[in-house]
Structures are given as structure tokens and as C-alpha cells.
Amino acid sequence: MFWILIYSALLISSLGIFMLLSKKHILSLLIGIELILNGINLIFIVLAKSHQSYLADILIMFILVITACEVAVGLAIFILNQRLNKTIDIGDLKALKD
Secondary structure: OHHHHHHHHHHHHHHHHHHHHHOOEHHHHHHHHHHHHHHHHHHHHHHHHHHOOOHHHHHHHHHHHHHHHHHHHHHHHHHHHHHHHOOOEHHHHHHHHO
16 A cells, blocks of 8 residues: 555656646646645655654645645736736746836
């Protein structure tokens, strides 16, 4: 059961990396980052339960806080880009610098 969870976490993280490298939309990038962080969380959970360590629990909570902040900032950028440029493409984010 241990290795199945580790392999599934690696699969989730690799899907997130694939989404980061292949997509050109903001939402796809946000979903890719979420998948990477969720895969890392799953690895920490499996290792924490197998070694009875509380340090991994602290790291899991820290990553969940980072994930929540990333979602809030990413969705704010997405909404601002949608309002100003009427598109969700990454190439149009340069107009938000002004």
C-alpha cells in the first residue's frame, strides 16, 4: 500500500509538471501548480504515517497554507486579466504591468 500511494503521488506531480509545461492558459497553470503541491502533500502524508513523525504534519500544514495563498493570488490575476484583456492567455499578461 505504501508504494501504491508513493507512485500515485509521483503520477499526480508529473501530471502537474506536464500541465505547467504544455498549457498557455492561466487556469491550466494554476491547476498544474495545485497538482504538484497535492502530490508533494500526499508524499508527506504517506511518509508521516509510516514513520510516525510530527514534522511531516507541520510541513503538510505549511504547504496547504502556501497552496491557499497561491490560489487567492492566481485567481485575482485571472479575474483582472479577464476584465482588462477579455482573454485567459498567458501572452496578454504583459498588459497588466501598466
